[in-house]
Amino acid sequence: MAHAIKITFPDGRYKEYAAGTTAEAVLKDIDKGLLKSVVAVQINERCVDLSFSLNEDSVIKPIAIDLKEGLEIYRHSTSHVMAQAVKELFDGVKVTIGPSIEDGFYYDFDSPNPFTPEDLKRIEKHMLDIIKKNKPFERAEISKKDALKLFGDMGEIYKQELINEIPEEKVSIYKQDGFVDLCRGPHLPSTGWIKAFKLTGIAGAYWRGDQKNKMLQRIYGTAFPTKQELDEYLYKVEEAKKRDHRKLGKELDLFSISDDVGAGLVCWHPKGAVVRSLIEDFWKKEHYKHDYQIIYTPHIAKVDLWKTSGHWEFYRGNLYSPMDIEGQDFIVKPMNCPFHIQIYQSQLRSYRDLPIRYAELGTVYRFERSGVLHGLMRVRGFTQDDAHIFCRPNQLEDEIEGVLNFTLYILRSFGFNNYDIYLSTRPEKFVGTLDNWTKAENALRYALEKTGLKFQIDPGEGVFYGPKIDIKIKDVLGRAWQCSTIQVDFNLPQRFNVAYRGEDGKGHQPIMIHRALMGSLERFFFFFLEHYAGAFLVWLAPVQAIVLTVTEKNNKYAQEVFDALRKQDIRAEVDIRNEKLGFKVREAQLKKIPYMLVVGDKEEEKQVVAPRTRSGSTLEPMSLEDFIRFVGEENKPRPVG
RNA sequence: GCCGGCGUAGCUCAGGGGCAGAGCAGCUGAUUCGUAAUCAGCAGGUCAAGGGUUCAAUUCCCUUCGCCGGCUCCA
Numbered sequence: 001m002a003h004a005i006k007i008t009f010p011d012g013r014y015k016e017y018a019a020g021t022t023a024e025a026v027l028k029d030i031d032k033g034l035l036k037s038v039v040a041v042q043i044n045e046r047c048v049d050l051s052f053s054l055n056e057d058s059v060i061k062p063i064a065i066d067l068k069e070g071l072e073i074y075r076h077s078t079s080h081v082m083a084q085a086v087k088e089l090f091d092g093v094k095v096t097i098g099p100s101i102e103d104g105f106y107y108d109f110d111s112p113n114p115f116t117p118e119d120l121k122r123i124e125k126h127m128l129d130i131i132k133k134n135k136p137f138e139r140a141e142i143s144k145k146d147a148l149k150l151f152g153d154m155g156e157i158y159k160q161e162l163i164n165e166i167p168e169e170k171v172s173i174y175k176q177d178g179f180v181d182l183c184r185g186p187h188l189p190s191t192g193w194i195k196a197f198k199l200t201g202i203a204g205a206y207w208r209g210d211q212k213n214k215m216l217q218r219i220y221g222t223a224f225p226t227k228q229e230l231d232e233y234l235y236k237v238e239e240a241k242k243r244d245h246r247k248l249g250k251e252l253d254l255f256s257i258s259d260d261v262g263a264g265l266v267c268w269h270p271k272g273a274v275v276r277s278l279i280e281d282f283w284k285k286e287h288y289k290h291d292y293q294i295i296y297t298p299h300i301a302k303v304d305l306w307k308t309s310g311h312w313e314f315y316r317g318n319l320y321s322p323m324d325i326e327g328q329d330f331i332v333k334p335m336n337c338p339f340h341i342q343i344y345q346s347q348l349r350s351y352r353d354l355p356i357r358y359a360e361l362g363t364v365y366r367f368e369r370s371g372v373l374h375g376l377m378r379v380r381g382f383t384q385d386d387a388h389i390f391c392r393p394n395q396l397e398d399e400i401e402g403v404l405n406f407t408l409y410i411l412r413s414f415g416f417n418n419y420d421i422y423l424s425t426r427p428e429k430f431v432g433t434l435d436n437w438t439k440a441e442n443a444l445r446y447a448l449e450k451t452g453l454k455f456q457i458d459p460g461e462g463v464f465y466g467p468k469i470d471i472k473i474k475d476v477l478g479r480a481w482q483c484s485t486i487q488v489d490f491n492l493p494q495r496f497n498v499a500y501r502g503e504d505g506k507g508h509q510p511i512m513i514h515r516a517l518m519g520s521l522e523r524f525f526f527f528f529l530e531h532y533a534g535a536f537l538v539w540l541a542p543v544q545a546i547v548l549t550v551t552e553k554n555n556k557y558a559q560e561v562f563d564a565l566r567k568q569d570i571r572a573e574v575d576i577r578n579e580k581l582g583f584k585v586r587e588a589q590l591k592k593i594p595y596m597l598v599v600g601d602k603e604e605e606k607q608v609v610a611p612r613t614r615s616g617s618t619l620e621p622m623s624l625e626d627f628i629r630f631v632g633e634e635n636k637p638r639p640v641g
Numbered sequence: 642g643c644c645g646g647c648g649u650a651g652c653u654c655a656g657g658g659g660c661a662g663a664g665c666a667g668c669u670g671a672u673u674c675g676u677a678a679u680c681a682g683c684a685g686g687u688c689a690a691g692g693g694u695u696c697a698a699u700u701c702c703c704u705u706c707g708c709c710g711g712c713u714c715c716a
Binding site: 114115116117201202203204205206209210211215216217218220246250251257258259263310311314315317318334335337366368369370371372373374378463464465487514548550551552553578579580581582583584585586587588589590596598600601602610612616618 | 642643644645646652672673674675676677678679689706707708709710711712713714715716
């Protein structure tokens with residue numbers, strides 16, 4: 001007779017069972033209904049299968065399918081089913097790894113032939129067959145030696161490589177319907193649990209993510225507990241595609257990246273340029289208000305500047321080749337900092353002068369490999385909203401706090417009030433002294449704490465020259481985009497021998513802070529555009545109002561309305577084309593113009609306009625003065641949150 | 642850079658070894674109209690570029706460029 005063990009439940013209750021009782025039996029005993037939604041259990045902090053036998057006193061926590069861990073297990077099991085299907089359909093395929101990821105799962109295969117979209121359909125179909133069979137996922141623990149032989153006999157060399165790296169003596173394998181995989185688990189009880197999945201893509205991926213290794217074939221997929229959730233996800237993906245900034249950029253005539261100009265080089269069209277210049281105007285105004293000094297620096301400089309800064313050595317692969325100018329080598333600038341340092345050094349600086357804050361919308365050029373270019377997101381020439389602050393060590397904390405508040409004010413002005421904030425600390429390879437690093441990290445932390453913002457620490461993720469704070473904006477679809485960055489730099493002041501004269505009359509080295517609020521205008525424009533799906537905030541809309549005539553009889557009045565709007569600095573257009581009103585409304589709507597002002601005989605007679613918003617609602621006819629006042633309210637930045 | 646897909650009119654896309662197609666946009670004309678597409682006509686092309694196979698290539702093959710999805714990278 002097995003001895004009794006004590007099983008404790010999450011609510012603190014406990015009950016005794018015979019040793020060897022499975023987790024499933026325990027769940028069934030407490031509440032039969034649990035078995036419908038629970039995919040695995042956590043025993044003393046460790047996730048295991050429902051078939052796990054309990055042999056000692058334990059704390060048990062059910063993992064339901066709708067928990068993050070439950071969904072991961074669900075997707076991971078789906079990836080195993082996919083691997084089985086692939087192995088059964090294609091000869092000569094070797095399996096590697098197949099984890100669950102944020103929105104689904106993938107499995108990497110070493111396949112003699114690349115997969116095609118048609119193959120995906122076949123694989124999906126075969127997966128359905130496997131699911132229908134409802135075969136159990138069976139766990140077994142075997143010795144490494146046996147495992148090596150097992151996978152060796154199957155020719156699974158990647159699995160052998162993985163086994164050899166497992167420190168434990170025993171490894172676990174999972175088997176379903178004759179397909180065996182090396183896996184830590186846990187898994188669903190059986191394949192029939194999989195209710196809704198879809199294979200979403202094929203891509204190349206290096207074995208173990210290393211360029212030096214063989215390129216494998218990765219199949220991406222996703223799975224949800226219900227068909228409805230899957231459909232919702234797929235709908236969201238479609239929505240994201242609709243607001244793709246490359247598509248909107250073309251449709252709304254904002255910018256283009258032309259083959260003839262060169263990959264990764266952006267031409268801003270008039271409508272996009274309006275938005276950008278409004279952003280820049282706002283940026284400049286706010287920088288003066290926040291005690292920055294705005295500067296301009298050249299686009300090329302002698303390569304020696306970059307040798308001094310260290311960029312030449314560290315980032316050679318991302319810099320453009322030098323051009324010969326009267327026997328001297330020049331390059332286009334990949335960074336603005338050395339110029340700012342030059343301006344700082346154009347005079348002897350006193351401790352009384354600090355902090356000095358130089359800001360520049362500086363356009364830089366970096367060589368990005370062709371495969372990484374992506375719309376405005378990843379380009380070869382971009383404009384940083386850059387600034388460098390030179391301060392004394394005891395000013396660091398205040399400066400960081402100031403920058404943080406400034407950043408949030410700017411982001412909120414553009415309607416972003418949802419962020420993830422990270423503090424990255426000293427990496428393994430670093431310059432500067434430990435003491436300085438600690439002081440700087442603390443200054444960043446205290447400043448963050450003062451603002452009361454939630455932040456996470458990313459240990460060891462700082463840049464080699466100093467710790468940093470990164471702010472990621474969350475957009476309306478919940479996607480996070482790196483934009484603001486605040487970095488302390490111990491390296492450049494030293495390399496350029498930057499100094500100030502202290503109270504003691506001696507030379508001291510200032511601390512330098514690099515910071516970008518929006519990152520680059522291109523990138524910022526990208527997530528701004530996608531966040532609003534092209535329906536810009538009124539103060540940034542390229543066209544704020546368009547006057548639409550009902551018939552040509554109203555042209556003269558329409559022109560008067562248009563002129564009046566322009567006089568009041570409202571960006572307006574007028575559409576007097578010989579088209580039906582519905583046609584003009586549709587076009588204006590597609591252009592996402594915030595206000596359409598319909599003028600027909602009725603309006604002309606009463607000297608009013610009938611506004612319609614881009615969301616489709618019509619407002620009561622109002623006088624032009626009232627409309628101008630109405631729009632005027634929206635025609636300025638209004639920080640949210 | 643690597644793996645795979647793609648490149649046809651301004652845009653979205655069909656086609657396919659033998660005369661290059663549609664819708665929208667454009668132009669011309671008719672229509673004078675009330676909140677998401679009025680009608681008709683016209684015009685629009687080195688089928689990404691270069692090379693090869695072929696009697697014949699936009700179509701098949703190779704190379705280059707670019708774009709898309711990933712991988713790697715991202716001060």
